[in-house]
Amino acid sequence: MSEQTPTPAPVVRRVDARHRYEILVDEKRAGLTAYRDRDDRRVFFHTEIDDAYAGQGLASILVEQALTDVRASGMRIVPVCPYVAKFLKKHDEFADLTDPVTPDVLTWLDAQLGR
Structure with a gap:
């Protein structure tokens, strides 16, 4: 009988130097949600999950944990990113x-991003 090693749970980490939260699966970056801070607001503008990890619900886990971190820091959320905006419509706890x-x-935001 062979034993299977359970797949570790994804890990979300905030990477302040890169202005983003990353989600890791088996210690490999599977996706990110990017932000810029403006005063007491965290402006989310882009979320992506690598194709190899698509369909696993990772974007939802990533955004939920990122928004929970924003709440804990006492900041507010501005959902420029379409995925974050869609997530917020389904999760009124934020x-x-x-x-x-x-x-x-x-x-x-355009000025911050040089576009």
Whole structure:
């Protein structure tokens, strides 16, 4: 009888130097959600999961843990990223710390990203 080693749970880590949260599977980066901080708001603008890890629910785990970290830090969320915005529509437990995306925020973000 062969024993299978259980697959370790994905790990989410905040990487401040790169302005993102990463999700790791077997110590390999499987995806990320990127942000920039503006005062007391964390502006999420991009989320991606590598194709090799698609369909495993990793984006949801990543974003939920990132938003939980934002709550713990006392900051607010601005969901420019379409995936984060979609996640928030289904998870109203974060509604109390979500701010709307405004033209001012989009202009600021474009300047931050050099676009």
